[in-house]
Amino acid sequence: MIFTAFATAQAQEHNGDYAFDDEIESDGGKVNTKEEIDSYIDHHLKDSHDFHLFSYSDDAGVRKHVGFSLPVIVWSSEGLKFFMSSKFHHDDDGKVLVNDGDATFTKLHSKIYELDKGAAAIKFDADHHPTNAHRVFDMSITKSVFGLLFIGLLMLLVFGALAKQYRTKKIPTGFGRVLEPLVLYVRDEIARPNIGETKYRKYMGYLLTVFFLIWISNLLGLTPFGFNITGQIAVTVCLALFTFIIVQFSGNKDYWMHIFWMPGVPVLMKIALIPIELIGLLTKPFSLLVRLFANITAGHVVVMGLIALMITLKAQFGIVGSTGLSIFLTLFLSVIELLVAFLQAFIFTMLSALFIGMAVAEHDHHEHAGADEDDVDEVRERFI
Amino acid sequence: METAYNLIGAGLIVIGGGIGLGQIGGKAMEAIARQPEAAGKIQTAMIIIGALLEGLAFGALLLGKN
Incomplete structure (x- = not known):
């Protein structure tokens, strides 16, 4: 509720700004052909520096964008720079230059570039890479960062x-x-x-956090605000890295023994198993991150493809027919995506718990008995 | 030509993943039919294996895309 109110307020506040900036828009931001749809979907999958809700043409034929901008914070050659992304006027092709002190910035494919000294416009080589500009260290509050901060605050409160x-x-x-x-x-x-009755409590904090973080961010991805948080590979890499570090630090003697000196096999086999086990160590977090990233990305691509049906099938089915078909299919897939949102959060948490459980599992030692377990029982009693 | 190979590879991955998921789902159904009281445990195990398989297939797809 708070978020909606905030978003609406922001959107209204910036509507005015955006409405007047639009002589810069050359193509008008319309999406009609297959290539435009492709680039629109690609653009959605990336993180962006502003929220773009929708665009329309007014009576005078001027293209207007509705959305709200987010702060851009970059570390450039002139030090820390801070300005709102509305200064870029929705440009994403390096056409609009923003001067801040001695540094000049431009936005190209959702990335902020700083122009070299003395350059008046961005130049490209044959592969469309800029020749007179370089990337800056970008600490902007982008859409995904905003989403993560919002989820963090929400979880903290709730x-x-x-x-x-x-x-x-x-x-x-x-x-x-x-x-x-x-x-x-x-x-x-x-x-x-x-993880096991005696040891699971220590990891509950992490598992709960990761479960609700992924679930809420997946659900946010289904709202019209266009969040794609878990579809950013940086986010999933980071989450998988957390799991990886926790697993390594909670690994007991048996865990490392099974990696470097597998018991119960001949010596030659023990040596041969070391590289295999080490690769296994790395593939676990890798599969975690790829699964989440690819699932969410695939879901977003299919939903946007189905929405685009209303444009691509307009000639065959007419406006009403193609729109109806698109709405029906999108609704159908959105319901599946609701399930996927939960399932991916569940799977990520489940596999994290499984890997932690493998690292802390005791193998026929029975060292922990009596006092230790009683303590845990007592604590649990109090907790319930 | 390379794109064609990539597409064929992607198709093979999807076929492999489909066979695997079918096996998991089918066997889980059989197991649940045989022991309905263990349905919860079987379902959890099924989802884990399904997710592992899916991770593999997605990984191969991503690697094949480039």
Whole structure:
């Protein structure tokens, strides 16, 4: 609710700015041909420096964009620079230059470039790479960063409130009643069976965070704001890296033994297994990150392709027919995507728990008995 | 020509992944029919294997794309 209100306010605030800037738009931002649809989908899959909700032509034929801009923060040769992305006027081809002090910036394919000293316009070589500009260290609050910050704040508020309720009462009230079963689901279906009764508590924080982060960002991707957070490979790489680090740091003696000196096989085999196990170590997080990234990307591509049907099939089915078909198919696929959003969050958390469980598993040692388990039971009793 | 090879490779990956997912799904159905009380556990295991297979197929697709 807060977010919607904020978004609407921002959109209204910037509508004015955008409406007057549009003589710069040459093609008008219309999407009609197959190539334009392709580039539109490509553009959506990338992170961007502003929210673009929709465009339309007014009575005078001027193209207007509705959306709101986000701050651009870059580390350039002139130091830290800060300005709003509305200064780029929706340009994405390096045509609009923004001067900030002594540095000149331009935006090319959703990336910010700084022009070399003395350059008045960006020049390209044969492969359409800029010759007189270079990339800058970009710390902008982009769409995905904004989404992640929003999710972080939301989770902090909602789960903080839930946690606080347990201090005074045994059963949460209000929205906490919706969240408690989800938290218990992660605990009882994901953490406990995979990590083990005695050790799962330590990892609950991470598993819950990662589960809800992925789920909410997948769901945000289905809203018309055009978020594609888990479809950014940087985000999934980072999440998989967290899992990888946690697994390595919680690995016990047996875990490392199974990698470097596999018990129960001949010596020659032990040596031959080392590289295989090391590759296995790396493929686990790799498959985690690729699965999430590819699933979400594929979902977005198919949804946008189905939306584009209303343009591509206009000649065959007429405006009403193609739009109706597009809406029906998009609705159908969006419902599947709702399931995928949950499933991918579940799978990521489940496999993280599985890998952690493999790293902390005890093999016929029975070192932990008695006092240790009693403590855990006691703590759990208090928690419930 | 390279694109053609890539497309053939992508097709093969999808065929392989499809066969694998079919096997997993079919066997899981059989198992659930035989032991309906273990449906939950079988389903979880099925989803894990399915996800691992899917990760492999997607990885191959991404590598093949370039």
